[in-house]
Amino acid sequence: MRLWQRTMIRLARSRTITDFMHASRLMRPFSSRFVGGGDAGQAVATAQELAGEGIAASLFYLGEYVDSEKLVRENVDALLKAIPAMAAAGLPLHVSVDPTQIGSVLSWSLCRENAFRLARAVAEVARGGSHPARPALMLDMEDAGVNRETLQLYFTLRENDLPAAVTIQSYLHRSLDDLRDLAAEGAFVRLVKGAFAESPAIAHTVRSARNASFKAAVDVLFSQRARERGVYPALGTHDHRMIDYAGMVAQANGWRRQDWEIEMLYGVRPGYQRRLVQQGFRVRLYLPFGRSWWPYSIRRVGETPRNLAFVLRSMAGAAG
Structure with missing residues (x-):
């Protein structure tokens, strides 16, 4: 679990990934889940x-x-x-x-x-x-x-x-x-x-x-x-x-x-x-x-891998 948490924290603190996710249409449903x-x-x-x-x-x-x-x-x-x-x-x-x-x-x-x-x-x-x-x-x-x-x-x-x-x-x-x-x-x-x-x-x-x-x-x-x-x-x-x-x-x-x-x-x-x-x-x-939803939301995923399922469903729904 500690490896999972560290990975999610790295994703949360990456400026490149944060900017990409904030600009992604696929991730908009995910942003409204926790914000x-x-x-x-x-x-x-x-x-x-x-x-x-x-x-x-x-x-x-x-x-x-x-x-x-x-x-x-x-x-x-x-x-x-x-x-x-x-x-x-x-x-x-x-x-x-x-x-x-x-x-x-x-x-x-x-x-x-x-x-x-x-x-x-x-x-x-x-x-x-x-x-x-x-x-x-x-x-x-x-x-x-x-x-x-x-x-x-x-x-x-x-x-x-x-x-x-x-x-x-x-x-x-x-x-x-x-x-x-x-x-x-x-x-x-x-x-x-x-x-x-x-x-x-x-x-x-x-x-x-x-x-x-x-x-x-x-x-x-x-x-x-x-x-x-x-x-x-x-x-x-x-x-x-x-x-x-x-x-x-x-x-x-x-x-x-x-x-x-x-x-x-x-x-x-x-x-x-x-x-x-x-x-x-x-x-x-x-x-x-606020607008900076990615670091907060991905840390919620870091707390339990079960939340990853919602990310995938959000992306699939947006893509469809």
Whole structure:
């Protein structure tokens, strides 16, 4: 699986392949599978459709590992437009951001400056009206090389009383300690397994160990102490076994279903997402928008080879 992931990540980061795919008519159906629209207006319209089914959204502007100030500004401006548009539509104020898309490749000081701009925008719009759920700028967690700095950024935002949340990848060996620190301060945490091809020295790479590490992280995040400290967990997984396990731990420790949520990717297991809503769970979808759809979408294929079947069906349908 690690070889498959590395291959997909290389495809995602290849400028030549990215330009070719964006120009390909055959791949247009594939782009709409995982992407909620080309701009903020289309993404908000998609989010409104989801809200009509009882599903919340976290908007994410496509563009990662950005190494030019011009593109960083474009990324930040797109999210700054999306935030008030979500509020105007009566949607929960929740946007996700990769540190590498708002400046960390160039400098962490630039990244912090832009993260503060975005978090302040969320806070200011939230103060202007009544919005459901917790407003948040969710910091995505990328490869292990930026783990420490991303956590430091989260704590800096919270020290300034800004509505920040952070993603933790359970497969990293350090993650249980990070979760305990976050639980102690009542954090809003999105827990995911982790999708990067990391070294065994820093991450669990065998499937059974990755599943065990996720369950151990659930035990910390859904403990009675975490509930008492005001932790708000978001379970970022499509694995029904992990969701069932979290539900069991949550119920045993006194968590109500409105005290946590399940977050999935737009376009992945939509039928299951709706069944969870019918069962009374809070469900949020990670909803990307923008024109740079190839790197994000091919990384979804990298997470499971099963998604490759959809790529082939899309190409066959377009060719016909």
